[in-house]
Amino acid sequence: MNLKIAVLSGDGIGPEVILQAKKTLYAIGVVYDHEFVFEDALMGAVAIDKTGKPLPEQTLNLCLNTDAVLFGAIGDPKYDNNPSAKVRPEQGLLKLRKELGLFANIRPIKPYKSLLDSSPLKRHIIEGADFTIFRELTGGVYFGEKKLNDAGTIASDLCEYSEEEITRITHLAFKAAQNRRKKVTMVDKANVLETSRLWRKVVKKVSENYPDVLLDFLFVDNAAMQIILNPKQFDVILTENLFGDILSDEASVITGSIGLLASASLGNKNALFEPIHGSYPQAKGKNIANPIASILSAAMLLEHFGLHKEAKKVYEAVEKAIEYNVVTIDLKADSKFGTNEVGDFISNVI
């Protein structure tokens, strides 16, 4: 197979972890005779620094015309602590998601056997947990109108959803559930929010097409608790943009480190793959960031193109690294391996 992949390393630890994902894909290409052509482009704080824009036209055009996007991380404290900055790195990622129509963000959560004791949660709570979060990614409060009055004293964000936006991701979630344990848990705040009530109505309607899948509902406050109390109850979690953002970071504790969690963002035409951790600026350039989330994002990319045995090979290589303790300090405080060494190990095993 021949794939053209746009690589947006982004900010903070983005470049160093994405480099390991590229190494991995390169190794897969050699072993299985595929050609992956990488094209680097700017996005985020680094793009603002160089071009004034968080998502330069050139980057967007490239992403629109490649088979897939591999993305690192975005964000820089110099913007976070400046509430009145007009241009912000995150705008680049949000615009990219919107322009590529990446409406479904898929985040699998499953602890590794050899890491069952690395979680802050007790082993019996997490052993056997295996669920996937389907987070709506191009709607909700992320994209609704934002206002600040002239005096700078009143601000607002609009959360908006349409039946169509809800329908398309709901189908994906139910299809995924059909290939899993056949349960979808819709998370919302329908006792307070109008948008949540629309979600509930639409999801119920769509669910009629999938009589083999069980549908249940949880309020988001309860869900945030249940994910910790009893993560095994979940199979597919379906939720809106902001709730998905919060719950997926929270759920990362089940695996022991957010540095292990990959995600795929899918649209009708385009696809983007990214680790769910952020730019982690404190670790930048120190060779301590965990590259596994990025490497697993590359594996999700392979799966997306039907390269299942190749993806499996990557999963196995990652498991081997974890099993042999070739991991970064987030997983083993006294580890002598860094970002690069973990990436090398994994690509060498392939």
Added chain:
Amino acid sequence: MNLKIAVLSGDGIGPEVILQAKKTLYAIGVVYDHEFVFEDALMGAVAIDKTGKPLPEQTLNLCLNTDAVLFGAIGDPKYDNNPSAKVRPEQGLLKLRKELGLFANIRPIKPYKSLLDSSPLKRHIIEGADFTIFRELTGGVYFGEKKLNDAGTIASDLCEYSEEEITRITHLAFKAAQNRRKKVTMVDKANVLETSRLWRKVVKKVSENYPDVLLDFLFVDNAAMQIILNPKQFDVILTENLFGDILSDEASVITGSIGLLASASLGNKNALFEPIHGSYPQAKGKNIANPIASILSAAMLLEHFGLHKEAKKVYEAVEKAIEYNVVTIDLKADSKFGTNEVGDFISNVI
């Protein structure tokens, strides 16, 4: 002291747990020679059933003219699963919060020594954790304009905040921090939301009045993870309405059961005390609901009126119940004690 207390037991397990709080206050009154006069009133699904309104005028008037409100729980599945219901129990609680101006909801989180092994989290993670969540309670997406188009295909909720709304709760949070470990963590999503950026700006400004208190910031997704990874890092968490709702339910896992968590909702003139758990309809009438959250809410009421030694007495009685395993099945699966027995034990110890 002479206190007139409006009692809104509400729905589900509300009445049975609030009864135990009343017993406790009654016992305190006898021992310390205070007179607590309780006046019951309707709110929630039960109020809709009887009067057609979730918050009847009479109830609101009573609450406006008493010293404090003791509130149980609200919510009924028959409304949750009917997205197009026009009248909903939760509207009663939201209206009451608004009308009484209860802008600050205070939720303390601290595990009991003898329950350190009851949490899904490992002992070393939670031992020593002790923080309080200050949740803004009368603003944000809970109260912004809600819309549904005529076709029922597009819905929206507006999240709005003003400088004034942010300022008043921020002062309370910083004052509380001054009497604690002198740290405030503001939780927001300032990399995406305009309202969060306003929060950041205002909180920074207010913080200048409290040079002895350290202020830091976390994005809500990261906060949802940090509460589980390292709860000891927190002293006072300050956040907006919806984030506070999610994070406080989540944080309940630290204590082993949401059935232990009390809250105070304060305004300039009024005060309301309630357990943070919901109406838990599946447990209604079974004598299995944990009354401790309600009893501790009564203790927060006592503290609010300066009755510190009385509150301490309640805390000690609760500790004794926990220590002697006189607890409900959420804390000890094979417990033979029910809601009533736990309430009796605690009020007898006083």
